[in-house]
Amino acid sequence: MSDKIELKAYGKINLGLDVIRKRPDGYHDLDMIMQTVNVYDDIIITKTEKNGEIKVTTDKEVLSNEKGNLAYMAARMLFDEFGINDGIEIRINKRIPIAGGMAGGSADCAATLKGINEMFKLNLDEKALMERGVKLGADVPYCIMGGTAIARGIGEILTPLPAPPKCHVIIAKPPVSVSTAYVYGHIKPDSIEKRPDIEKMADAIRNKDLYALSKLLYNVMEDVTVPEYPVISQIKDIMINGGALNSIMSGSGPTVFGLFDNIEKAEKVMENLTQNNLTEQLYLTEFIN
CATH class of the missing domain: 3.30.230.10 (Ribosomal Protein S5; domain 2)
Structure with a gap:
């Protein structure tokens, strides 16, 4: 023992x-x-x-x-x-x-x-x-x-x-904290207009198609969290304008992630986010399976 x-x-x-x-x-x-x-x-x-x-x-x-x-x-x-x-x-x-x-x-x-x-x-x-x-x-x-x-x-x-296709992942946590209870308390499932296609996403993962997967990324909780914390949109914009295949919020937030097929673009976005002082935690990482 x-x-x-x-x-x-x-x-x-x-x-x-x-x-x-x-x-x-x-x-x-x-x-x-x-x-x-x-x-x-x-x-x-x-x-x-x-x-x-x-x-x-x-x-x-x-x-x-x-x-x-x-x-x-x-x-x-x-x-x-x-x-x-x-x-x-x-x-x-x-x-x-x-x-x-x-x-x-x-x-x-x-x-x-x-x-x-x-x-x-x-x-x-x-x-x-x-x-x-x-x-x-x-x-x-x-x-x-x-x-x-x-x-x-x-x-x-x-x-x-199965494991999704390999890519570079930026994870950015802005200097705000979100109450999961608040988000669940304010989300209205019957009023959600856009939803992710989970089955299509699963197919893209099985087919190892990073580009199809990236296009399908979506989180309905952004409907509640993003209006309360505009910094989430600012981070997403910097990621997408910097070459991310897509960028969304994780869970109830406020952490944002972006998927990249190019390490140089990802590193440039890391610099940009740091210079703009939008994050308190920032990682350039990868999927683990």
Whole structure:
């Protein structure tokens, strides 16, 4: 049994996001394509001498280090279920934008479930981890699985897809934070006029057609978030004018991503965004499968 485990908790972007309807339970039925990107938090799980204690520390003051943290909740769930009496510390070093539409908290939760499973030899397979993860958050099962997938229901009904064609991805988080609850509270599924064609997007991915895929990128949540935060449109415009094949917001925002088939164009856009001081986090990265 290892006394220390280090994991990468990868963030995601939504290549397409549609909100179908509001359900009687208050959640929304979604139709999405999720994609893992090479922007990740470090999760370091270390055994301690304090029996039964689960301690979470982070390098970001805005994050809860207490029982409200999803990584804590993941560890607590497995400790209680399997009667684990050891003490652990979970250290989270953040790179995924916080409250940015990239499932950072869910990614940390998923990595913690995997790490505890490995550290204490619980022998849970991926399906068993996903069944537990969905109790903590709708994006957690996807973050456990990773890669490319159609996500339906509240995000927990997953259909894996092959890896999309390779490209360069810019991820830009403006210096604003968006409340997911606010966006869901203000979106009106019956009034949405334009929607992404998720099946066509899936076909473009299967056909390895980056250009067809890029044309189809769309996120209906922009209808709510962009009017509140015009900086999102400014970032999208710089990306598209700089040669991005397309650029949209991820999740409920405000993080924006752009797909590029040319590294020089992508690097020039990175310079432009930096000079215009529109972002607090900026990455030039790629898809991970």
